[in-house]
Amino acid sequence: MTTAIAALLSIFGVVVGAFLQNYFSRQNNEAKQLLESRNQAFIDFFEAVSLVVSAQRMGKKEQELEQLAKLTHEKARICMFGEESVVRHLAKFWETGASLETESEILAFTRFILDIRKSLGLKDKEFLNAEVSQLLFAIKPPRS
Incomplete structure:
Protein backbone atom coordinates (compact mmCIF):
# COMPACT_ATOMS: atom_id res chain seq x y z
CA MET A 1 0.00 0.00 0.00
CA THR A 2 2.76 2.45 0.90
CA THR A 3 4.63 1.70 -2.30
CA ALA A 4 1.46 2.41 -4.30
CA ILE A 5 1.00 5.72 -2.50
CA ALA A 6 4.65 6.59 -3.07
CA ALA A 7 4.30 5.74 -6.77
CA LEU A 8 1.13 7.84 -7.08
CA LEU A 9 2.78 10.76 -5.28
CA SER A 10 5.79 10.49 -7.58
CA ILE A 11 3.59 10.51 -10.67
CA PHE A 12 1.57 13.39 -9.24
CA GLY A 13 4.80 15.31 -8.54
CA VAL A 14 6.02 14.80 -12.10
CA VAL A 15 2.67 15.94 -13.55
CA VAL A 16 2.54 19.03 -11.31
CA GLY A 17 6.18 19.80 -12.09
CA ALA A 18 5.58 19.52 -15.82
CA PHE A 19 2.48 21.71 -15.57
CA LEU A 20 4.33 24.37 -13.56
CA GLN A 21 7.29 24.32 -15.93
CA ASN A 22 4.96 24.77 -18.91
CA TYR A 23 3.04 27.57 -17.16
CA PHE A 24 6.16 29.54 -16.17
CA SER A 25 7.76 28.98 -19.56
CA ARG A 26 4.65 30.35 -21.28
CA GLN A 27 4.54 33.37 -18.92
CA ASN A 28 8.21 34.08 -19.57
CA ASN A 29 7.72 33.79 -23.33
CA GLU A 30 4.76 36.21 -23.28
CA ALA A 31 6.74 38.74 -21.22
CA LYS A 32 9.69 38.41 -23.60
CA GLN A 33 7.47 38.97 -26.65
CA LEU A 34 5.86 42.04 -25.04
CA LEU A 35 9.28 43.50 -24.25
CA GLU A 36 10.45 42.87 -27.83
CA SER A 37 7.28 44.52 -29.18
CA ARG A 38 7.83 47.54 -26.90
CA ASN A 39 11.47 47.85 -27.88
CA GLN A 40 10.68 47.71 -31.58
CA ALA A 41 7.83 50.23 -31.23
CA PHE A 42 10.16 52.65 -29.42
CA ILE A 43 12.95 52.22 -31.98
CA ASP A 44 10.56 52.67 -34.91
CA PHE A 45 9.00 55.72 -33.25
CA PHE A 46 12.35 57.45 -32.78
CA GLU A 47 13.35 56.61 -36.34
CA ALA A 48 10.10 58.13 -37.62
CA VAL A 49 10.61 61.27 -35.50
CA SER A 50 14.11 61.78 -36.87
CA LEU A 51 12.96 61.19 -40.46
CA VAL A 52 10.10 63.68 -40.07
CA VAL A 53 12.42 66.33 -38.62
CA SER A 54 14.97 65.69 -41.35
CA ALA A 55 12.36 65.96 -44.13
CA GLN A 56 11.01 69.18 -42.58
CA ARG A 57 14.45 70.77 -42.40
CA MET A 58 15.23 69.82 -45.99
CA GLY A 59 11.83 71.08 -47.19
CA LYS A 60 10.80 67.72 -48.65
CA LYS A 61 7.02 67.84 -48.20
CA GLU A 62 6.27 64.47 -49.82
CA GLN A 63 8.79 62.67 -47.61
CA GLU A 64 7.49 64.55 -44.59
CA LEU A 65 3.93 63.36 -45.25
CA GLU A 66 5.11 59.75 -45.67
CA GLN A 67 7.04 59.89 -42.43
CA LEU A 68 4.16 61.56 -40.58
CA ALA A 69 1.97 58.61 -41.57
CA LYS A 70 4.64 56.23 -40.27
CA LEU A 71 4.91 58.31 -37.09
CA THR A 72 1.17 57.99 -36.51
CA HIS A 73 1.45 54.24 -36.91
CA GLU A 74 4.32 54.11 -34.40
CA LYS A 75 2.38 56.23 -31.88
CA ALA A 76 -0.44 53.70 -32.13
CA GLU A 83 3.25 51.07 -20.15
CA GLU A 84 0.68 53.55 -18.91
CA SER A 85 3.25 56.15 -17.82
CA VAL A 86 4.99 56.02 -21.21
CA VAL A 87 1.70 56.56 -23.04
CA ARG A 88 0.91 59.48 -20.71
CA HIS A 89 4.29 61.11 -21.38
CA LEU A 90 3.82 60.63 -25.12
CA ALA A 91 0.42 62.33 -24.85
CA LYS A 92 1.95 65.21 -22.87
CA PHE A 93 4.64 65.62 -25.53
CA TRP A 94 1.93 65.74 -28.21
CA GLU A 95 -0.08 68.26 -26.15
CA THR A 96 2.89 70.63 -26.10
CA GLY A 97 2.99 70.68 -29.91
CA ALA A 98 5.38 67.81 -30.65
CA SER A 99 7.58 69.83 -32.97
CA LEU A 100 10.72 69.84 -30.78
CA GLU A 101 11.08 73.59 -31.36
CA THR A 102 10.16 75.02 -27.96
CA GLU A 103 11.64 74.42 -24.55
CA SER A 104 8.42 72.85 -23.26
CA GLU A 105 8.35 70.42 -26.21
CA ILE A 106 11.98 69.46 -25.69
CA LEU A 107 11.44 68.93 -21.96
CA ALA A 108 8.32 66.82 -22.60
CA PHE A 109 10.21 64.71 -25.16
CA THR A 110 13.10 64.28 -22.73
CA ARG A 111 10.71 63.13 -19.98
CA PHE A 112 9.16 60.71 -22.48
CA ILE A 113 12.58 59.21 -23.24
CA LEU A 114 13.48 58.94 -19.56
CA ASP A 115 10.19 57.19 -18.85
CA ILE A 116 10.87 54.72 -21.66
CA ARG A 117 14.24 53.95 -20.05
CA LYS A 118 12.47 53.37 -16.73
CA SER A 119 9.82 51.14 -18.34
CA LEU A 120 12.56 49.01 -19.87
CA GLY A 121 13.98 48.39 -16.42
CA LEU A 122 16.98 50.68 -16.63
CA LYS A 123 17.84 51.83 -13.14
CA ASP A 124 19.47 55.22 -13.50
CA LYS A 125 21.39 56.30 -10.43
CA GLU A 126 21.10 60.01 -11.18
CA PHE A 127 18.51 62.16 -12.81
CA LEU A 128 19.51 62.25 -16.50
CA ASN A 129 17.21 65.03 -17.75
CA ALA A 130 20.05 67.49 -18.39
CA GLU A 131 22.31 64.88 -19.97
CA VAL A 132 19.64 63.52 -22.33
CA SER A 133 18.63 67.03 -23.41
CA GLN A 134 22.27 67.93 -23.96
CA LEU A 135 22.86 64.82 -26.09
CA LEU A 136 19.72 65.17 -28.18
CA PHE A 137 19.30 68.92 -28.48
CA ALA A 138 22.59 70.49 -27.35
CA ILE A 139 20.81 72.36 -24.55
CA LYS A 140 20.83 72.08 -20.79
CA PRO A 141 17.42 72.47 -19.18
CA PRO A 142 17.28 73.56 -15.53
CA ARG A 143 17.39 70.68 -13.08
CA SER A 144 14.14 70.02 -11.26
Whole structure:
Protein backbone atom coordinates (compact mmCIF):
# COMPACT_ATOMS: atom_id res chain seq x y z
CA MET A 1 0.00 0.00 0.00
CA THR A 2 2.76 2.45 0.90
CA THR A 3 4.63 1.70 -2.30
CA ALA A 4 1.46 2.41 -4.30
CA ILE A 5 1.00 5.72 -2.50
CA ALA A 6 4.65 6.59 -3.07
CA ALA A 7 4.30 5.74 -6.77
CA LEU A 8 1.13 7.84 -7.08
CA LEU A 9 2.78 10.76 -5.28
CA SER A 10 5.79 10.49 -7.58
CA ILE A 11 3.59 10.51 -10.67
CA PHE A 12 1.57 13.39 -9.24
CA GLY A 13 4.80 15.31 -8.54
CA VAL A 14 6.02 14.80 -12.10
CA VAL A 15 2.67 15.94 -13.55
CA VAL A 16 2.54 19.03 -11.31
CA GLY A 17 6.18 19.80 -12.09
CA ALA A 18 5.58 19.52 -15.82
CA PHE A 19 2.48 21.71 -15.57
CA LEU A 20 4.33 24.37 -13.56
CA GLN A 21 7.29 24.32 -15.93
CA ASN A 22 4.96 24.77 -18.91
CA TYR A 23 3.04 27.57 -17.16
CA PHE A 24 6.16 29.54 -16.17
CA SER A 25 7.76 28.98 -19.56
CA ARG A 26 4.65 30.35 -21.28
CA GLN A 27 4.54 33.37 -18.92
CA ASN A 28 8.21 34.08 -19.57
CA ASN A 29 7.72 33.79 -23.33
CA GLU A 30 4.76 36.21 -23.28
CA ALA A 31 6.74 38.74 -21.22
CA LYS A 32 9.69 38.41 -23.60
CA GLN A 33 7.47 38.97 -26.65
CA LEU A 34 5.86 42.04 -25.04
CA LEU A 35 9.28 43.50 -24.25
CA GLU A 36 10.45 42.87 -27.83
CA SER A 37 7.28 44.52 -29.18
CA ARG A 38 7.83 47.54 -26.90
CA ASN A 39 11.47 47.85 -27.88
CA GLN A 40 10.68 47.71 -31.58
CA ALA A 41 7.83 50.23 -31.23
CA PHE A 42 10.16 52.65 -29.42
CA ILE A 43 12.95 52.22 -31.98
CA ASP A 44 10.56 52.67 -34.91
CA PHE A 45 9.00 55.72 -33.25
CA PHE A 46 12.35 57.45 -32.78
CA GLU A 47 13.35 56.61 -36.34
CA ALA A 48 10.10 58.13 -37.62
CA VAL A 49 10.61 61.27 -35.50
CA SER A 50 14.11 61.78 -36.87
CA LEU A 51 12.96 61.19 -40.46
CA VAL A 52 10.10 63.68 -40.07
CA VAL A 53 12.42 66.33 -38.62
CA SER A 54 14.97 65.69 -41.35
CA ALA A 55 12.36 65.96 -44.13
CA GLN A 56 11.01 69.18 -42.58
CA ARG A 57 14.45 70.77 -42.40
CA MET A 58 15.23 69.82 -45.99
CA GLY A 59 11.83 71.08 -47.19
CA LYS A 60 10.80 67.72 -48.65
CA LYS A 61 7.02 67.84 -48.20
CA GLU A 62 6.27 64.47 -49.82
CA GLN A 63 8.79 62.67 -47.61
CA GLU A 64 7.49 64.55 -44.59
CA LEU A 65 3.93 63.36 -45.25
CA GLU A 66 5.11 59.75 -45.67
CA GLN A 67 7.04 59.89 -42.43
CA LEU A 68 4.16 61.56 -40.58
CA ALA A 69 1.97 58.61 -41.57
CA LYS A 70 4.64 56.23 -40.27
CA LEU A 71 4.91 58.31 -37.09
CA THR A 72 1.17 57.99 -36.51
CA HIS A 73 1.45 54.24 -36.91
CA GLU A 74 4.32 54.11 -34.40
CA LYS A 75 2.38 56.23 -31.88
CA ALA A 76 -0.44 53.70 -32.13
CA ARG A 77 2.00 50.85 -31.45
CA ILE A 78 3.30 52.64 -28.36
CA CYS A 79 -0.29 53.11 -27.20
CA MET A 80 -0.81 49.35 -27.67
CA PHE A 81 2.39 48.02 -26.13
CA GLY A 82 3.70 50.81 -23.88
CA GLU A 83 3.25 51.07 -20.15
CA GLU A 84 0.68 53.55 -18.91
CA SER A 85 3.25 56.15 -17.82
CA VAL A 86 4.99 56.02 -21.21
CA VAL A 87 1.70 56.56 -23.04
CA ARG A 88 0.91 59.48 -20.71
CA HIS A 89 4.29 61.11 -21.38
CA LEU A 90 3.82 60.63 -25.12
CA ALA A 91 0.42 62.33 -24.85
CA LYS A 92 1.95 65.21 -22.87
CA PHE A 93 4.64 65.62 -25.53
CA TRP A 94 1.93 65.74 -28.21
CA GLU A 95 -0.08 68.26 -26.15
CA THR A 96 2.89 70.63 -26.10
CA GLY A 97 2.99 70.68 -29.91
CA ALA A 98 5.38 67.81 -30.65
CA SER A 99 7.58 69.83 -32.97
CA LEU A 100 10.72 69.84 -30.78
CA GLU A 101 11.08 73.59 -31.36
CA THR A 102 10.16 75.02 -27.96
CA GLU A 103 11.64 74.42 -24.55
CA SER A 104 8.42 72.85 -23.26
CA GLU A 105 8.35 70.42 -26.21
CA ILE A 106 11.98 69.46 -25.69
CA LEU A 107 11.44 68.93 -21.96
CA ALA A 108 8.32 66.82 -22.60
CA PHE A 109 10.21 64.71 -25.16
CA THR A 110 13.10 64.28 -22.73
CA ARG A 111 10.71 63.13 -19.98
CA PHE A 112 9.16 60.71 -22.48
CA ILE A 113 12.58 59.21 -23.24
CA LEU A 114 13.48 58.94 -19.56
CA ASP A 115 10.19 57.19 -18.85
CA ILE A 116 10.87 54.72 -21.66
CA ARG A 117 14.24 53.95 -20.05
CA LYS A 118 12.47 53.37 -16.73
CA SER A 119 9.82 51.14 -18.34
CA LEU A 120 12.56 49.01 -19.87
CA GLY A 121 13.98 48.39 -16.42
CA LEU A 122 16.98 50.68 -16.63
CA LYS A 123 17.84 51.83 -13.14
CA ASP A 124 19.47 55.22 -13.50
CA LYS A 125 21.39 56.30 -10.43
CA GLU A 126 21.10 60.01 -11.18
CA PHE A 127 18.51 62.16 -12.81
CA LEU A 128 19.51 62.25 -16.50
CA ASN A 129 17.21 65.03 -17.75
CA ALA A 130 20.05 67.49 -18.39
CA GLU A 131 22.31 64.88 -19.97
CA VAL A 132 19.64 63.52 -22.33
CA SER A 133 18.63 67.03 -23.41
CA GLN A 134 22.27 67.93 -23.96
CA LEU A 135 22.86 64.82 -26.09
CA LEU A 136 19.72 65.17 -28.18
CA PHE A 137 19.30 68.92 -28.48
CA ALA A 138 22.59 70.49 -27.35
CA ILE A 139 20.81 72.36 -24.55
CA LYS A 140 20.83 72.08 -20.79
CA PRO A 141 17.42 72.47 -19.18
CA PRO A 142 17.28 73.56 -15.53
CA ARG A 143 17.39 70.68 -13.08
CA SER A 144 14.14 70.02 -11.26
